[in-house]
Amino acid sequence: MAVFLLLLTVSILSFTISPIQSTQESHSHVHIVYLGHNNGLSPSLTARSHLQLLSRVFTKPDEARDAILYSYSYGFSGFAAVLNSTQAASLSEAGEVISVFRSRMLQLHTTRSWDFMGLSLHTQMEQSAEIQLKYGDDVIVGILDTGVWPEHESFRNDRHLGDIPSSWRGTCVAGEEFDPATACNRKLIGARYYLAGFESEIGRLNTSGGAEYRSPRDRVGHGTHTASTAVGLVAPNASYFGGLGRGVARGGAPMARLAVYKVCWFKDLTGRCSDADILAAFDDALRDGVHVISASLGSSPPLMPLFMTSTEIGSFHAMQLEVATVFSAGNDGPDAAMVQNVSPWGITVAASTIDRRFPTKITLGNNDSLVGESFNVKDMKMMRLVESSSVFMDGSCSFDQLINGSRTGASGKIVLCFSTMGMVSSVGAALAVYVAGGAGVIFADTISLRSTQDNFLPTVHVDLRQGTRILDYIRGDRKATVHIARSDTIVGNTPAPAVAYFSSRGPSSISPNILKPDVTAPGVNILAAWPPKSSPTVIPLDKRSVSWNFDSGTSMSCPHVSGIVAVVRSVHPTWSPAAIKSALMTTAYIYDDTSDVMLAGGTLKAADAFDVGAGHVDPLRALDPGLVYDVGARDHVLFLCSIGNTQDQIRQMVLPSPGLDTSCGSAAATPDVDLNYPAVVLTHLNATVTVKRTVTNVGPRRDAVYHATVVSPQGSRAAVWPPALAFSPHSDKASYYVTVTPAKPSRGRYDFGEIVWSDGYHRVRTPLVVKVTTLPDKGVAAQSMDTRTATELVRDS
Structure with missing residues (x-):
């Protein structure tokens, strides 16, 4: 996101493997060798086995030791090493190896937001205040982010915090300008950093001039922002430069403890995060004893297979150790199938607006007034106003022009x-105008895209109609001027939530039968903690350092859900990650009139489950969901079978437990729609399909009876059997079947419905997504016809 541009102102044992020539070729890169769980071995024995395996592709043991970067030996087994392509290919042939893949570089994807979601600290909301x-x-x-600024008041050593939980096994690691004795306390109980993967691929970290810190300290700002959003302590009178968004800031779970794992570093005007470093952080976090992992990072499609990416491997083993992982969905919207972090064991969060x-106010020199959107804290009177074509060759506000x-x-x-003009973003335009010496930007955008952003240079957002009015004025007055007033803060007078235009949409491009994203949460213009040395503006507004800053992205929505998960976990400590995710999904809400409110600007279409x-x-409802869809180890075995894993691989990946059947059998052909997920997605409905789901009663009434209501997706007929589920003190689980039949011919279009179970108080909603494909694609049909005709011609001749 745009915040990273700010630093520009600071500094522009089965198979025998033949040994491979040890000289590292020019195309050597960091690779990850994934081996599944660690078989209950101690970390030291696991690490020793890694070195033995790696030594098979080197002629000398010392070369293997030099090549290895990390040995993952607690939460899962594997290692990261610098390998050439031949060595990597040879290792992939070993029977104990599940996957070998090159480590990629991933990128990073509040005063009002918690009030907006119903977690208010106001006295009239005593129940929610107590919960929070x-x-x-x-x-x-x-x-897992860019680190933390430990001195910020969001992470102070609050007297209301009790002793550090006895289950904590982590530590605070010293580093450049980071002294654990003063940085860590009862709130910030752990801090680590990871550089081996980054530096092996990018080169030594640039720390000159304070551009970065070789420590857990945050220079970028993103990690401090996300950490305070999730678990920051209550901080009164928070605002942007003493004015905008003023209110009480806090995280979703202010009394939760914070452990920071710095895996992302400033590079190429953004935050770059190595797969190898991310997996090392996952391994340490699981060893340290965290309960929730929040990772606002990912990589744009094309997506890698689930067990060839750090986030999905790490979150899979976290889930097996009862640790919930929350991810951002990505910022590649609004095109379809761009969602990231799509494994069924992680929680994937889209971004939405708040009210x-x-x-x-913009006043032109001819006294014409307009109202745009901005974070402007300085009254800019009688400024000269010019159009972009006088500064950029083709009128597009970009460097190369x-x-x-x-x-x-x-x-x-x-x-x-x-x-x-040139399809430039407001971020790019602001940076280009800054380089050109400009004092600010008026950025005209389509109404669906228009949203306030902190672009580190004063930027007022207007729609295309307003922009055209301003352009007409400039062209009619050779000495055009403008007065840009200070921005105001208005709450409650705008429809919300609306899914952000930039938020990545589904369906998943590698597992479309698993609904992604899972939920949405506030991710637009979120005010949260900020490092005082990372100024969000290149214009020196005053001598004070900023402690709070606005930012937007699914990076911001992810920690909102992480905070909620922490609250749910504290109320229901025995719930599995799957049960917690189910509670979030089945209690989430969608506005009745979605066409008016669910897309920013309200002009494109009604939001659907892929948005x-x-x-x-809904944080409060998630604490009492009534029913949950839980997922056991056998369910994951069957899912792993359905996506092509062998039985030997599954035995290496799934933690062994008494009586667990790790065989696939006939289940190898079972589609992933049968995973006990809190959504039903059928991507190729050309005949009647029946899907089974099992729910667990977690409500206060053990003898509850739930009745089903079904809304069929257009073009299909859906039914549920049985139509009622009865629970008792002796039986808290019940199964039901969803039967979906095509109702009319179709070549394939997604339609949306729902299944709702209710006991008169709880409302358990399950999305139902169907794509009817009873007619062949015209292109395929035409090609088939041509082929048949050619065949007949050959036969006749």
């Missing part, structure tokens, strides 16, 4: 830029 402030004390949340706006000498043309002026998952999270 009391629970979470023994829950440890691990944040807060920052209107900014800067006109020679354009600093003279833009110096001290406000530049009008259009998103439709918002099961809907917008």
Whole structure:
């Protein structure tokens, strides 16, 4: 996201393997060798076995020791090493190896947001205030991000915090400008950093001029922001530069403990995170004893197979150790099938808006007034106003189009830029105008895209109609001027939530029968903690350092859900990660009139399950969901069978337990729709399909009776049997079957319905997504016809 541009101102044992020539070729890269669980071995024995395996592709043992970067030996078994392609291929042939893949570089994807979701600290909301402030004390949340600024008040050593949980086995690691004696306390109980993978691929970290810290300290700001959003302590009078968004800031679980794992580093104007480092952080977090892992990072499609990426491997083994993992969905929207982090064992979060706006009055020199959106904290009077074509050759506000000498043309002026000219983003436009010497930007965008962003240079967002009015004025007045007033803060006068335009949509491009994203949460213009040395603006507004900053992205929605998971975990410590996710999904809500509110701007279409998952999270309802869809080890065995894993691989991946059947048998052909997921997705419905689901009663009434209501997706007929589920003190589980039949011919279009179970108080909603494909694709049919005709011609001749 845009925050990373700020640093530009700081510094622009089965098979025998033949030994392979040890000289590292020019194309050597960091690879990860994944071996499944660690068979109950001690970390030292596991690490020794890794070195023995790696030594098979080197001629000398010392070369293997030099090549290995990490030995993952607690939560799972595997290692990261610098290998050439031949060595990697040879290792992949070993029987004990599940996968070998090159380590990639992943990227990183509040005062009002918690009030908006119903977790208010106001006296009239005593119940929710008690939940938020009391629970979470023994829950440890691990944040995999860019580190933390430990001196921020969100992470202070609060006297209300009790002793550090006895289950904690982690530590605070010293590093550059990070002294554990003063940085860590009863709130921030752990801090580590990981560089081996990053530096092996990118080169030595640049720390000159304070560009980065070789320590858990956060220089970018992203990690501090996400950590405070999830578990930050209550901080009154938080605001952006003393004005905008003023209110009480806090995380979703203020009494939860924070453990920081710095895996992302500033590089190429963004945060870069190595797969090898991420897996090392997962391994340590599981060893340390965290209960929740929050990771606002990922990689855009094409997606790798589930067990050839760090996030999915790490979260799979976290799930087996009863640790819930929350991911961001990605910022590649609104195109379909761009969602990231799609494994069924992780919680994937989309981003939505909250009911807060920052209107900014624009007065042109001809006294024409307009209202845009901005984070402007400085009254900018009588500024010269120019159009982009006077600064950029083709009118697009981008670096490569800067006109020679354009600093003279833009110096001290406000530049009008259009998103439709060169398809530039507001972030790119602001940076280009800054380089040209401009004082600010008026950025005209389509109404569906328009949203306030902190672009580190004053930027007022307007729609295309407003932008055209401003352009007409500039072209009619050679000395055009503009007055941009301070922005205001308005709460409650805008429809929300609306799924953010940038939020990545489903369906999953590798497992479309698993609904992704799972839920949505606030991710637009979130105010949270910020490192004081990472100024969010290149314009020195005053001598004070900023402690709070706005940011947007699914990176911001992810820690909101991480905080909620911590609260649910503290209230229900025995619930599995699958049960917690189910509670979030089945209690999420969707507005009745989605066409008006669910897409930013409200102009594209009504939101569906591929935009918002099961809907917008409701923290209080998630504490008492009534029924949950739980997933056991056997369920995961069958899922792993369905995606092509062999029985030997599954035995290496799934933790052994008494009576667990790890065979596939006939289940090898069972589709992943049979996984006990809190959604039913049928991607190829050309005949009647029946799907089984099992629910567990976790409500206060052990003898509850639930009745089903079904809304069939258009083009299909759906029915549930039995239509009622009865529970008793002796039986808290019940199964039901969903039968879906095509109702009319179709070549394939997703339609959406739902299954709702209710006992008169709880409402357990399960999305039902169907794509009817009873007609062949025209292109395929035409090709088949041509082939048949050619065959007949040959035969006749």
